[in-house]
Amino acid sequence: MKTTDNMAKRIFLVFIIAVALLFSQSLYADDIPVLPEGLMSTPEPTIEDTLPDMPSGLEKGAQTDRNNSDESPVLPEGLSGKPEQSIEDAPIMPVGLGRDSNTKSSIEEPKMPSGLGFPSSSDNDPNSNISKGISSVDNSTENKKQKIEWYKFLPAVKGYIEERGGVRRYDDTYEKETSVGELRMQLEMEKQLGTFLFQNTIDFYYDSVPENQSVNLETGKGYIDLRELSVSFSAFDFMDIVAGRQILTWGTGDLLFINDLFPKDWQSFLIGRDTEYLKAPSDAIKASIFTDIVNIDIAYTPKFDSDRFISGERVSYWNGARIAGRNSIIQTNIPDNWFDNDEWAVRLTKNLNGNEFALYGYQGYWKSPGGMDSSTFKYVFPRLNVYGSSIRGQVGRGIGNIEAGYYDSRDDSRGDNPFVNNSQIRCLVGYEQDLPWIVSDLTAGFQYYLEHIMDHDDYLKKLPPGSAATDQDRHLLTFRFTKLLWNQNLTCSLFTYYSPSDNDIYLRPNITYKFTDDLRGEIGGNFFRGKYSHTFFGQFYENTNVFVAIRYNFFTGVL
Amino acid sequence: MITGKKNIVIFTMFMFLCSGFSAAYADLTDVDQIVNRTNRIAYYQSTDGKAKVNMIIYDSQGRTRERRLTILRWDQPDPDGKAGDNYCGAQKIYAFFDRPADVNKTVFLVWKNMDRDDDRWMYLPALDLVKRISSTDKRTSFVGSHFFYEDVSGRNINDDTHELIKTTKDYYMLKNTPKNPNLVEFAYYEMWIHKVSFVVVKTDYYDKENKKYRTYEALAVDNIQGFPTVTKSKMTDLRTNGYTILEYSDVKYTISVSEDIFTERYLRKPPRTYLR
Structure with missing residues (x-):
């Protein structure tokens, strides 16, 4: 009889603790951050209702039990898991595991920041309206990425246009009142051919102050200031060479x-x-x-x-x-x-x-x-x-x-x-x-x-x-x-x-x-x-x- | 009585099994262990890596600025190989700026030291100037974003005392209090750490009036080569409502980047094979 009493006590104790835990969970529920896309939740179906919405790519406990009983989480999008892994092992996937797009989440989406969508991992999910909206964002991100890749094959030109004007504060007997008055465009180009990198920076400018505008590449006077025209390469593993005009x-x-x-x-x-x-x-x-x-x-x-x-x-x-x-x-x-x-x-x-x-x-x-x-x-x-x-x-x-x-x-x-x-x-x-x-x-x-x-x-x-x-x-x-x-x-x-x-x-x-x-x-x-x-x-x-x-x-x- | 004894035995066995079972999945209670693993997941996965970073900075009026850079990382090897999951040593970081145009080809080099302030250099290509940068102010904006230098490179875990406030279904919640409050703008910060992956999902910073003024959120996590990686995050300044969205793409770990890359030579000559 004593043992059954003890058992009853224990069960009661466990119950009390469980209730207390539940209660505390519901108290904290508001502060608890929403899991981001790609992280999985620890299963605990009983308190599901008290918890915040999960973001895309995350699984809640209730949906997780596929191969394992109720302890093993389902991996987020991008992971194909070994369900039998223990929790500690679960997120740290062995190198070389590929993506498994079938492991889509099917949970509710998180609240999105205003004016912002983020790539969804659950755009296949018919239940998710938000994720459908997101999927377009996802595509545009993809396009953007492709564009960047494509740009790489274009010759690169960088530069600026600048207007600069300055005056002397005092009368200078020997100089103009205007200290600088110029319109300038700098163009910078770079091209890698094999191991050789060619670099060119050239300024075209008109400066109203000097009277002689004839081009002199040595002094940078005139309309052109050639700032860089060089080739660089590694002659050996331990030696770099830069030849030409350079800063x-x-x-x-x-x-x-x-x-x-x-x-x-x-x-x-x-x-x-x-x-x-x-x-x-x-x-x-x-x-x-x-x-x-x-x-x-x-x-x-x-x-x-x-x-x-x-x-x-x-x-x-x-x-x-x-x-x-x-x-x-x-x-x-x-x-x-x-x-x-x-x-x-x-x-x-x-x-x-x-x-x-x-x-x-x-x-x-x-x-x-x-x-x-x-x-x-x-x-x-x-x-x-x-x-x-x-x-x-x-x-x-x-x-x-x-x-x-x-x-x-x-x-x-x-x-x-x-x-x-x-x-x-x-x-x-x-x-x-x-x-x-x-x-x-x-x-x-x-x-x-x-x-x-x-x-x-x-x-x-x-x-x-x-x-x-x-x-x-x-x-x-x-x-x-x-x-x-x-x-x-x-x-x-x-x-x-x-x-x-x-x-x-x-x-x-x-x-x-x-x-x-x-x-x-x-x-x-x-x-x-x-x-x-x-x-x-x-x-x-x-x-x-x-x-x-x-x-x-x-x-x-x-x- | 026999049945009673039997019951006890069965119950004990059951309890034993349960405890064994739950031990395998037990929540950590050692705060240092949580902090170490979190730090490792955030900043020390594999032994090196690269990522393209795209930051969009939104000011309080919704105007945006964009920063694009590529980051290479090299970790000093664990000298005796014993630290395992807790290892956090010196690191070297090479950040090559792509956008905006006026900082293109600017390189930022950091040697992150454990025992003293970091060494930082900035290379300004127009002047061919290798500038040494003072690194006391770790809690200042990283390139105009709402992220601080320390958010990007990692705050030394020994600078704070850590308390495990609670353990929820998904999270460990830690309160971190600075050992020297004069050096930082926060009174304390609370971290929500995903129990399974040790990814920091949210961090709230509180001021001396106990008011939350700054929030970090992980918005997306991807598993890259087996490493849980935050690929999208957000830092919000709750006082101005400005925020920055930071996205990582082309993340690769274990790229075997040589330590030599993190020297003056490669400031002048960006290592294209790694930056592509």
């Missing part, structure tokens, strides 16, 4: 360059073109060799590519005695003998646990005029070697970098030639991090940069009387603040160069808004201020400008 960048500075001696377009930078135009193209062959010990990049430029430097044509400058501009456009003597006036740039890199170490070497010429021919008074580009190194990695919560380079001015190794730049040591220390504890999507960066002139005493001794002397040490600080707003469609940024030793400052505020994925508007400025007219940024005071730009990106094919 090259290395080094760790943020808008400061020590070991990156590839050409820059300072003019574009100062008049308010997009930052991408700060990098001018090189006509070079670059070989990159990848080994376990170190990676080596060698860039050979057979004919010297100078910077697109400040010449007075678009930006007024300090000419050694006073501010000058279009009245005194810099006349230069650019070394331009093929294979004789060439440039070598070498970089060795090693990434150790996310810390990037690099050594650099350069043999070539000062990239912007670095001296004067005392007989013709033309600006020249004296010979230059640079040896340097850099480290970049995580420091605390941000990114830290250190870079240094020795600029060996080979035509004035003793520093006593007043017509040629002295040798220099250049170094920088930088740090950047985001500041989520202040506000999200805010990044701040800071750099300290030093330019130290060697043999400064000799430089002073030989300086022509009355000339403004350059300090031995030029200290420069940079600050960057970038804040993204409105789902990252609005970017507000401010980049500042400030030199406490030169007493000058250069501010680059910029606001860019993406109206759509393809259309963006931009407002920005270049603000210069300095105590003296002869310092690096002080000389550009009258070039202070504000600009607006609107750009439409377009696309055919997949690159």
